[in-house]
Amino acid sequence: MRYAAIIVAAGRGTRAGGALPKQWQPIAGRPVAAWTLERFAGAELRILVVHADDRDRAAALADSSDIRVVVGGASRAASVRAGLEALADDAPDRVLIHDVARPCVTSTTIDNVLMALQDSPGAAPALPVTDALWAGRDGRVTGLVPRDGLFRAQTPQGFHYNAIRDAHRHAPPEAADDVAVALAAGLSVAIVDGSEDNLKITGPADFARAAAILERQNGH
Numbered sequence: 001m002r003y004a005a006i007i008v009a010a011g012r013g014t015r016a017g018g019a020l021p022k023q024w025q026p027i028a029g030r031p032v033a034a035w036t037l038e039r040f041a042g043a044e045l046r047i048l049v050v051h052a053d054d055r056d057r058a059a060a061l062a063d064s065s066d067i068r069v070v071v072g073g074a075s076r077a078a079s080v081r082a083g084l085e086a087l088a089d090d091a092p093d094r095v096l097i098h099d100v101a102r103p104c105v106t107s108t109t110i111d112n113v114l115m116a117l118q119d120s121p122g123a124a125p126a127l128p129v130t131d132a133l134w135a136g137r138d139g140r141v142t143g144l145v146p147r148d149g150l151f152r153a154q155t156p157q158g159f160h161y162n163a164i165r166d167a168h169r170h171a172p173p174e175a176a177d178d179v180a181v182a183l184a185a186g187l188s189v190a191i192v193d194g195s196e197d198n199l200k201i202t203g204p205a206d207f208a209r210a211a212a213i214l215e216r217q218n219g220h
């Protein structure tokens with residue numbers, strides 16, 4: 001089954017800070033984006049979606065003929081759509097859409113998504129919420145929120161390519177993830193096991209967390 005990977009990397013990493021957007025900052029000796037790209041080396045084609053200002057940085061990482069650099073958009077959804085349209089002329093059967101900011105994703109998670117796509121038009125990894133949930137305002141708890149049936153979504157979010165391409169063509173630009181786009185188009189999405197290692201580098205403290213996970217995963 002042919003699958004392509006779209007790695008969305010056109011964000012500016014505002015919450016993470018630093019001299020460069022987070023995806024270009026080094027962890028465990030390499031740029032974040034290099035680690036993430038490597039995790040999807042099993043894909044037939046990898047589309048790296050970047051900000052126009054980062055094309056040169058991305059080209060330096062595109063050291064293989066199966067990596068294509070595409071310019072993204074002003075929202076994550078717009079960047080995903082740019083990646084999907086880049087695949088339209090030679091459509092894959094399946095597509096996995098992944099945040100560049102999640103460099104610690106494992107082959108187990110990727111394989112779980114691919115396997116679930118044998119029986120579902122969509123599949124994505126998630127973790128059940130295990131902490132109590134509160135509502136709060138001005139530093140005070142204002143209520144309790146039931147956690148039953150709630151999950152913390154991760155990526156890669158995988159789909160039958162034609163279905164998600166069509167869904168994104170009609171999606172609102174503010175969709176937080178691709179599962180939201182899929183559900184809006186009436187697609188069924190299976191939940192597969194996520195991993196606490198599959199963190200998204202969001203704030204400054206996440207770089208060290210991700211580096212420690214990568215070093216453990218690589219036996220250092």
Ligand SMILES: Nc1ccn([C@@H]2O[C@H](COP(=O)(O)OP(=O)(O)OP(=O)(O)O)[C@@H](O)[C@H]2O)c(=O)n1
Pocket residue numbers: 008009010011012013014015016023049072073074075076079080098099100101102200201202
């Ligand atoms: N216009 C955008 C915005 C986000 N992303 C990507 O979507 C993923 C998840 O977004 P987030 O973690 O919020 O990254 P940033 O938008 O860069 O972070 P911030 O909100 O702190 O600026 C990231 O891999 C990011 O590069 C993208 O490709 N295009």
Ligand SMILES: C[C@](O)(CO)[C@H](O)COP(=O)(O)O
Pocket residue numbers: 076099152153154155176177178200
């Ligand atoms: C796509 C995502 O990683 C799933 O948890 C998340 O929605 C990205 O959120 P962000 O605010 O764009 O980082």
